[in-house]
Amino acid sequence: MAMFLIRRFGIMLLTALCLTFIVFFLTNLTPNLEKLARSEGSVRMSDAQVASWLENNGYAQPLIVRYGQWLGAMPGWTKEIDGETTGRCITAAMPAADAPRFCGVLQGNWGQSTVFKRPVSEILGRALGATGWLMLWVMIIMVPSALTLGVLAGMREGSRTDRVLSTVAIATTATPEYVSGVILIVVLASATAGISPILADWGWIEGRTLFQGTATSAMDEITFWNFGLPVITVALYGMGYIARMTRASMTEVMTAQYIRTARLKGVSFRQVVIRHALRNALIAPFTVIMLQFPWLLNGVVIVETLFNYKGFGWTLVQGAGNNDIELLLSCSVVAVVVVLVTQLISDIGYAFLNPRIRIS
């Protein structure tokens, strides 16, 4: 087990290095850097001034050197201009004399966001916290309902229950978040349309709408009212997909010979499903659920922008829209880590569910 984990971590590190290098390369293309120089320096800079700005701020070094510095594996650049020492690790708060030689991601220095004018680590920490809550609630809603849906549909293939539930699952997974989100806002979060006015008339809800159309206030305090819609929007999309997977796996298991054995042992249908079929049927969807995490990051980008919830997805959009190189790089590192870690959990969990596979 330890050996397996060590090896897996090694491979993960290598993958992370390759992926971040690719992102680093793409975000550090020359046009991006020139744009950066103009936005940081002055919009009216001449080409020569841009070149010298890049030179003075360490962007003229070879790509691989800059990547090493960003990573913290190579010493940060220093330069003396007019008797004043500047460098990667030297800031207003950190004079040249005290500055460390290395200051990259490995040292915990994620750089400075050019949009928010604050350290990336601070912004990202806040954003991830916010998105974490969103993901948590999405998982709490999505996984149990998807599994229930899938198992109910799959236990009697071709029955009326199966057809109805399958239709629901296909409909939700075929509706992208930017469609379902808008529909949900109109139906549930509008004071003039949908069902909210009706409910308010009947006196069933205190406020004017059932849900709030923006989730900004959820940054401070999560309530059913302000957080319901974003969670439902993300959950619906993933739920259909997982439910379909569960159903397929469940129908397959229900035709297996050991299910017949159980039935002909006199086990009741309920017990056949719960004791014999369920664990076997959950092996396949488990990997799918784990793969949903990276997918959720995807959905989060749309949903957070739609509901103005300042989480990871919203930050990513801001970073990308404003050529914030350091922020974008950090976002990609986080995304890569999330993908790799969920993969690892998925592999380990798979071995626990399936006794035929044992990690040695």
Add this chain to the structure above:
Amino acid sequence: MSKTEWDPSQPILEITNLSISFFTRLREIPAVMDFSCTVMAGEAMGLVGESGCGKSTVALAVMRDLGKNGKIVAGTIKFKGRDLTTMGEEELRQLRGSEIAMIYQEPMASLNPAMTVGAQLAEVPMIHEGMSKTDAWALARQIVADVRLPDPDRIVNAYPHQLSGGQQQRIVIAMALMSKPALLILDEPTTALDVTVEAGIVDLVKDLGKKYGTSMLFISHNLGLVLDVCNRLCVMYSGEAVETGNVAEVFDKMRHPYTQALFRSIPLPTADKNSRPLVAIPGNFPLPHERPKGCNFGPRCDYFEAGRCDAGPVPMGDTGGDRHASRCVKFAEIDWNAPLAAVKTTERTPVGEVVLKMEDLRKYYEVSGGSLFGGGAQKVVKANETLSFEAREGETLAIVGESGCGKSTFAKVLMGLETATSGKIFLYNQDIQDTPIEKRAVDTVSSVQMVFQNPFDTLNPSMTVGRQIIRALEIFGEGNSDEERRNRMLELMDLVKLPREFADRMPRQLSGGQKQRVGIARAFAGGAKIVVADEPVSALDVSVQAAVTDLLMEIQRKNRTTLLFISHDLSIVRYLADRVMVMYLGHVVELGTTDQVFSPPYHPYTEALLSAVPIADTRVIKKRIVLEGDIPSAMNPPPGCPFQTRCRWKDQVPNGLCDREVPPVKHLATGHQIKCHLSDDILTEMEPVITIAAE
């Protein structure tokens, strides 16, 4: 929960005029028609027939588990006097597992892979008798010991995949016995197992039947097994029972032409490929919606009489024996003792010069620790050890052994799918052991060909049969034009006795036997000199086996091909082989002519193997030798003699020689060699395993 009260003098199971149909969107497909049988207390009833004859459907009908499409359309099934066909789901649930239990064909698939063996066993008394969990587990442990599994404490906590096939089947049997059922249904319980393991299971089933007084419904296609296990027998053909009666009576005084034809098509010890060949049943099994009018067997029957046999439904008629009935209008008229007319006898083919020679061939595989995620120490699987033999032109050499003995590895090395670790293979004095098949010359490839075990998987499903044979001809460089190759393909179709119009059919439109004929045609496309037939008939039905074997023999006679016949079925080997090579754990333990191998002195493993094969002949008297335990893993073979862990002669060898040294090859008579430490005196005193009582 109390069990049904019932008078023991009445039948346990009484099926009367049962008809079952499956309903598809297109039509109703009758699977079983007008089936009746009675099982008394303590009786074992055998249901025999080829695949698709409806025997499993009857079993599932007794369990009332026919699926969504299956329905009982007529008749009754009475269990202890209660009609099962009208019973509700809840009542049925109380019977299932507690009073009627079932044992299945594939033990691996019948056990839940995600539950421990103990949990699956303990469930039965917990449901039916409301037993506490601790008591149920204690009972499970005791029953596991009862089915003669070693180390029950370890086994109840194991998962099914950690057990061998034989052990898994014992667990399924244990599960069926957990609540001491009155009726046990066994659906081909040993088909997926090796013969020596099968013998152990059959012994166990018989003993348990006696011990608990359980009645049995034993479904099998193997007549020898039925003779071994059952008191009574019901032969089924195309959805109908055609003959039923006492086992001995049906075997010796059969009163239905199908039963007779069946017995003539299976290789009994008295059959011989030259003087008394098998008689295949002509034609094919009718599809359920294409059954003829009148007698279903009519079109394939030698005694068919137009106007009588195809007039209308044939009822069961009592023959006057011990509850012996036959579904034949002519059973009273046919002279059942008449000798088989016009047997085609052939000359024994002389063998030619040596075409294939193996010297000290070894094949080792290196495998990693055996876990999914790699790691662990490298292990060596010794699949073949010092294999030496030669095969001559026109000869049939049978290679016999149970799964894991290395017979398929040997075939792969010969074919060039693997290269040998050491040793030599000479094909016409040209050594080919190190040449993988991609590097072999076209004529080498075309002269060594293979017929595969499973004809269902080895034909390309999206290419016509003719196209596949032409493709083989193209690869072998036969023929100069497409026209020429097409003609050659049609000739090959004639050779394997398939109608020429089959060339344009897809493999799915062919039956198993026909597909295997295509496989044979493909193997012989390039004029093969050596054909490796890897269990070519084991996936086929009994009546088809004879025809395919016959075909192989005939082509061999014509082309003077060397046939390497790999099989685990000793009956068929005795019938067609000239020489036999017995393998165990990669070693050749015995090699000699068929007569030498099948008569004493034997290698102890050959002896056990011979004793394990069920023979469908009431005159045969067999010595019962049941091997303990399973075949050791090739990854971890025992030291010394590979067979020492299961050998019953081991204590006859002094000084524990068997534990320490691999026995040397001992030459007994011309061409007869065995690998054993036993002294010559003991070997000569060995008694024959099979004797045939005088007629």
